[in-house]
Structures are given as C-alpha cells and as structure tokens.
Amino acid sequence: MQNRVTTLFGIQYPIVQAGMVWNSGWKLASASSNAGILGLIGAGSMYPEVLRTHIRNCKKATSKPFGVNIPLLYPHIEALMDIIVEEGVTIVFTSAGNPKTWTSWLQNHHITVVHVVSSLKFALKAQDAGVDAIVAEGFEAGGHNGRDETTTLTLIPMLRAQVKVPLLAAGGIATGNAMMAVMALGADGVQIGSRFVASTESSAHEAFKQAVVLAKEGDTQLTLKELAPVRLLKNKFYEELQALYKTAPSTEKLKAFLGRARAKRGMFEGDLEQGELEIGQISGLIATIEPVSAIVAAIITEFKACQTRLSKLNLNTKNDH
Amino acid sequence: MQNRVTTLFGIQYPIVQAGMVWNSGWKLASASSNAGILGLIGAGSMYPEVLRTHIRNCKKATSKPFGVNIPLLYPHIEALMDIIVEEGVTIVFTSAGNPKTWTSWLQNHHITVVHVVSSLKFALKAQDAGVDAIVAEGFEAGGHNGRDETTTLTLIPMLRAQVKVPLLAAGGIATGNAMMAVMALGADGVQIGSRFVASTESSAHEAFKQAVVLAKEGDTQLTLKELAPVRLLKNKFYEELQALYKTAPSTEKLKAFLGRARAKRGMFEGDLEQGELEIGQISGLIATIEPVSAIVAAIITEFKACQTRLSKLNLNTKNDH
Numbered sequence: 001m002q003n004r005v006t007t008l009f010g011i012q013y014p015i016v017q018a019g020m021v022w023n024s025g026w027k028l029a030s031a032s033s034n035a036g037i038l039g040l041i042g043a044g045s046m047y048p049e050v051l052r053t054h055i056r057n058c059k060k061a062t063s064k065p066f067g068v069n070i071p072l073l074y075p076h077i078e079a080l081m082d083i084i085v086e087e088g089v090t091i092v093f094t095s096a097g098n099p100k101t102w103t104s105w106l107q108n109h110h111i112t113v114v115h116v117v118s119s120l121k122f123a124l125k126a127q128d129a130g131v132d133a134i135v136a137e138g139f140e141a142g143g144h145n146g147r148d149e150t151t152t153l154t155l156i157p158m159l160r161a162q163v164k165v166p167l168l169a170a171g172g173i174a175t176g177n178a179m180m181a182v183m184a185l186g187a188d189g190v191q192i193g194s195r196f197v198a199s200t201e202s203s204a205h206e207a208f209k210q211a212v213v214l215a216k217e218g219d220t221q222l223t224l225k226e227l228a229p230v231r232l233l234k235n236k237f238y239e240e241l242q243a244l245y246k247t248a249p250s251t252e253k254l255k256a257f258l259g260r261a262r263a264k265r266g267m268f269e270g271d272l273e274q275g276e277l278e279i280g281q282i283s284g285l286i287a288t289i290e291p292v293s294a295i296v297a298a299i300i301t302e303f304k305a306c307q308t309r310l311s312k313l314n315l316n317t318k319n320d321h
Numbered sequence: 322m323q324n325r326v327t328t329l330f331g332i333q334y335p336i337v338q339a340g341m342v343w344n345s346g347w348k349l350a351s352a353s354s355n356a357g358i359l360g361l362i363g364a365g366s367m368y369p370e371v372l373r374t375h376i377r378n379c380k381k382a383t384s385k386p387f388g389v390n391i392p393l394l395y396p397h398i399e400a401l402m403d404i405i406v407e408e409g410v411t412i413v414f415t416s417a418g419n420p421k422t423w424t425s426w427l428q429n430h431h432i433t434v435v436h437v438v439s440s441l442k443f444a445l446k447a448q449d450a451g452v453d454a455i456v457a458e459g460f461e462a463g464g465h466n467g468r469d470e471t472t473t474l475t476l477i478p479m480l481r482a483q484v485k486v487p488l489l490a491a492g493g494i495a496t497g498n499a500m501m502a503v504m505a506l507g508a509d510g511v512q513i514g515s516r517f518v519a520s521t522e523s524s525a526h527e528a529f530k531q532a533v534v535l536a537k538e539g540d541t542q543l544t545l546k547e548l549a550p551v552r553l554l555k556n557k558f559y560e561e562l563q564a565l566y567k568t569a570p571s572t573e574k575l576k577a578f579l580g581r582a583r584a585k586r587g588m589f590e591g592d593l594e595q596g597e598l599e600i601g602q603i604s605g606l607i608a609t610i611e612p613v614s615a616i617v618a619a620i621i622t623e624f625k626a627c628q629t630r631l632s633k634l635n636l637n638t639k640n641d642h
Contacts, residue, residue, distance in 0.1 A: 248569035
C-alpha cells in the first residue's frame with residue numbers, strides 16, 4: 001500500500017508500533033520494522049546512554065527504517081536529542097510537550113518529525129509548528145492521555161477536517177477491522193500500542209503480558225486526572241487509589257501515594273499488585289502473545305477480509321421497500 | 322441494503338434515529354421513518370397520555386415502521402407498556418434497566434424488542450433475556466452513559482465476538498464515514514442521536530440546536546458519575562457543578578444542586594446557562610441544522626463514497642520495499 005504514510009517513512013504498511021515506556025526497546029522496534037511497519041524505540045523510560053545502546057542494537061537488527069519516541073517533558077531532553085542526531089536516527093515521534101520547541105531543530109538535522117496529540121487544538125498547534133505528520137490518540141488509548149477525553153471515533157474526523165499533514169489514528173486499534181475503521185474516518189495510517197505489548201519481542205514483564213491477555217471489557221480506567229491522566233489496568237494499586245480519592249486528597253497527597261517508579265515496577269518488573277499497568281481499553285480484545293511478524297500478518301489478513309466484506313455492502317437506494 | 326437490521330425492522334437503510342428525551346417526538350420519528358430509516362419516539366420525557374398522542378400522530382404522518390424508546394426506570398412503566406400494546410406499536414427499544422423484566426411480555430404481544438447497553442456484561446444479559454437486537458452505546462454518546470467508559474471503537478468488536486443477535490453501534494456516529502467505520506468493526510447497523518437533535522424536525526429548542534452546531538471538540542464532558550453518568554455540553558451549570566465538586570459534596574448535596582427538570586429546561590426550553598444540555602462528543606463535527614431527509618441522504622452519499630475510497634486501498638503484500 002503506497003500512501004502518504006508509507007512514503008513518508010519508507011515502509012510497507014501504514015502502521016506504526018507505538019513507542020511505549022518499559023515496553024518498546026530495540027527488540028520490539030526492530031521486529032516491527034522487519035515486519036514492514038515502523039518500529040519505535042520508547043525513550044521515555046531510558047537514560048540517555050541506554051537509548052544510545054538501543055539505537056545501536058536496533059540498527060544491527062534491521063536494515064529497515066525505525067524511529068524513536070521522545071516525551072518532550074523528559075528531564076535530560078538535550079542529551080537525548082544529541083544522541084538522536086549522533087546516532088543518525090531519521091524519524092522522531094514527540095509527545096507530551098510543545099512541538100514548537102524541537103521540530104525545526106530536528107528537521108534541520110534531516111529528521112522526520114511526528115507529534116502525538118489528543119485534541120484538535122494541539123493538532124493545529126503541531127501543524128503550525130511544521131511537523132511532518134500527526135498521531136491523534138483517543139481516550140481509549142493506554143498510558144498518558146488527553147484532558148478532553150475525546151475518543152478515536154470522534155477525534156479522527158474532527159482533525160481530518162482541518163489537518164493537512166498525514167494523520168495517524170491511535171487508541172483502540174488492535175486489529176485489521178479497526179485499522180479499516182479509522183481509515184474510513186480519514187486516517188492515513190494507524191499507531192498500535194497495546195497489541196504490541198502482548199508480543200514476544202516487547203520488553204514488558206511476562207506477568208504484565210499475561211495480565212493484558214486476561215483483561216476484559218471494563219478492566220481499564222483513566223485515572224489520576226489531577227496529576228496527568230493515565231489509563232491503566234485496575235489492580236490493587238488502583239483500588240487503593242480509589243479509597244484515597246474518597247478522602248478528597250490534595251495533589252500533594254496523591255503524588256506521595258503514587259510515589260516513584262510505579263510504571264517500571266508494574267510493566268517491567270511484573271508487580272501486578274502495586275505497579276502501574278498502562279494499557280488501552282482494547283486489551284479486552286487481545287487474547288494471545290505472539291511474535292510481531294504474526295501480529296502484523298494477522299492485521300493485514302483481517303484488513304483485506306474486511307475490505308472484501310465492506311465492498312459487498314449494497315445500499316439499496318433504488319427500491320423503497 | 323438488505324441485512325439483518327433492515328429485515329428485522331422492515332426499513333431501507335440500517336440506521337436508527339435514537340429515541341432521546343425532549344428531542345424526539347412524533348415529528349422527528351415520522352420524518353426519520355419516511356426517510357427510510359427507523360424513527361423512534363423517546364418516551365422517557367413523556368407522560369403516558371402524551372406518549373399516546375405522539376404515537377397516534379406518528380401513525381398519521383407515516384405508513385413506515387417506527388418504534389418507541391422506553392427507559393425501564395420510568396416511574397409509570399406499566400401505563401406506558403399498556404399504551405404501547407393498545408396503540409399497536411410494533412418495535413420497542415428499552416434502556417436503563419433489566420431487560421428480563423419486559424422482553425418476553427412485549428414479544429408475546431408481537432413486539433420486536435431491542436435493548437440498549439454500554440458494556441459486554443449487559444449485552445450478554447440482554448441476549449440471555451431474548452432480545453431481538455442490541456444497541457451498543459460507547460462513552461462518546463450524549464446523555465446517560467455506562468460506568469465502564471468503553472468507547473464505541475473498542476465496545477463493538479468486543480461485543481461482536483460474543484453477541485449473536487443483530488448489533489447496532491451508537492455513540493460518535495453522525496456521518497456515512499462513521500457508519501462505515503462501525504460496520505468495519507462488525508456492527509450490522511447504527512443508531513444516530515446527536516445529528517438528529519440538530520434536525521429541523523427535532524423537538525429540541527432552537528437555542529439548543531444552535532448550541533449543538535456551535536459545539537467544538539472538547540466541549541462535552543461525562544459528569545455526575547456519582548448519580549448516573551451523563552454526557553453534556555459544558556455550560557454555566559456544568560462550571561458551577563465543577564466548583565461544587567471541589568468541596569467533595571455528598572450525593573445528597575449533588576442531587577439537591579441538580580434539582581429537577583434540568584434536562585427539560587436546557588434541551589426543550591432552551592435555557593443554555595442553567596439547563597442540562599445532553600449531547601454527544603460528535604457534536605463537534607455537526608455544523609448545520611437540516612431536515613431529516615437531507616441528513617439521511619448526506620449520510621448515504623458519504624457512505625457510498627467511503628466504500629469506493631476504501632475499495633481502492635491496495636495493501637502491497639507482494640513487494641517488500
């Protein structure tokens with residue numbers, strides 16, 4: 001499929017494997033790129049020199065294009081950006097910050113820049129900042145999320161009407177049917193997160209992968225809205241948080257309760273009780289842990305079957321019965 | 322288009338105009354049925370004898386099938402059900418209550434029964450109760466809403482995997498593209514609410530219709546979760562509610578603040594400041610007030626154009642570039 005997204009990144013399918021803290025190192029990114037989609041290393045959970053190692057390993061493991069996702073609120077952002085340039089990374093996805101700050105600098109270093117947004121307002125800001133493409137992420141997405149709570153189904157057409165650059169849909173997409181759905185809404189491609197958490201190559205702890213596979217409809221919730229909204233799997237930590245909420249806690253109390261390194265503890269170290277388990281609503285549909293190549297093949301097969309099925313729908317506009 | 326939904330209701334297009342309190346009387350329902358979709362009278366805001374009048378007027382205004390939406394928590398439910406049977410209504414959509422209570426009784430009176438749900442658990446309960454079809458309504462929908470906060474994009478495929486009866490998607494659907502999107506996910510048809518609020522024939526107050534047209538992305542919010550979650554347009558009443566929330570109010574205080582008849586005041590009487598303005602997220606995409614016939618024609622035209630566009634997508638699975 002040749003479209004604006006495949007051309008922009010030089011990939012076979014208009015699919016991006018989301019850069020996710022604690023889940024997406026060089027193994028996942030290179031497996032994704034080797035499967036014909038765009039793999040992303042998630043730099044948000046890496047010290048600068050750890051990122052350098054991941055980039056180098058990724059280059060050894062694939063000759064295909066790959067990228068790095070960088071949350072712009074990262075404390076050592078300058079160090080990360082220098083490594084990006086030094087190591088010859090050609091694609092950067094930025095999120096959680098002002099796209100004006102780094103976009104031109106990166107583009108001046110011949111890097112393609114994509115910014116992740118959760119609302120129309122931020123999409124237009126990103127477009128004004130000159131980004132090469134936009135990822136629009138709906139309320140159902142795992143991890144950190146927007147304050148407007150706009151869902152993918154409503155966000156994509158509202159952005160499509162005003163955004164000129166290539167638009168990738170994210171949040172709630174784990175299958176070929178959902179990929180077709182968002183392309184019906186006007187997306188040029190998709191970014192998929194949760195399904196790749198439950199892949200053989202993700203760096204998620206095995207216990208977290210199993211928890212994703214076992215998750216059912218209604219098992220995730222967007223919470224911690226007073227700090228930064230985050231969607232996570234409901235567990236003991238979440239239940240304790242709900243108990244705390246009943247006491248109308250200050251943000252200081254919330255921060256103290258949250259503490260540090262909960263995300264690492266949950267997703268990377270496998271503490272299912274006290275860790276923060278960031279995952280999307282669509283985890284309720286994910287039933288297996290498979291290699292990335294099998295996941296991509298299944299998505300493409302389903303996408304084609306969906307296309308055939310939809311092409312046979314025949315709206316009866318002649319006979320009024 | 323002949324499918325399970327058009328056959329079940331005897332309609333031309335697999336589209337249902339949602340039954341909505343204060344918005345959908347006989348004028349909207351009959352206009353919808355005359356346009357080839359299923360029109361619904363929303364009984365939730367009507368006294369029993371008012372409903373009887375609406376049913377009689379609807380029968381005079383259309384020879385096509387139409388139905389009535391009944392929230393099962395309605396206080397005079399027996400009186401409503403008797404009127405449904407006495408007036409020969411053939412299709413009933415039930416919501417907000419246990420589908421076991423009335424489904425068999427209605428079906429014994431040769432009435433087709435559809436139940437509205439917001440989660441997989443309730444969908445399976447409705448199927449067990451023997452309903453003829455299910456409407457699955459996502460988090461983005463206007464008005465009263467589920468506690469799981471599952472979006473349409475994630476809810477439909479999770480239900481499709483386990484629900485055998487015809488499945489209609491609701492929440493976030495106002496266009497032919499969105500109709501195609503949910504059919505890609507496995508829905509047999511759609512229920513559309515917000516777009517019909519902004520129709521010439523809806524009984525919404527003109528000021529409310531204008532507010533819907535002016536709404537932008539991020540202008541609605543799901544709130545009042547302690548009582549019954551409801552999605553509404555943010556207005557002065559909503560802002561005052563947020564101020565109250567900061568005091569950690571009891572549910573009694575919330576109820577007292579809410580008072581009575583806020584929905585009527587906002588949607589029917591046009592008090593945009595103190596009324597409750599129930600509308601979906603997709604209001605951000607609705608830009609005009611049109612007759613129902615024009616809305617349906619536009620949806621069908623867009624659906625067909627979308628089908629043509631999607632049929633041309635060609636996944637390049639042979640050449641690995």
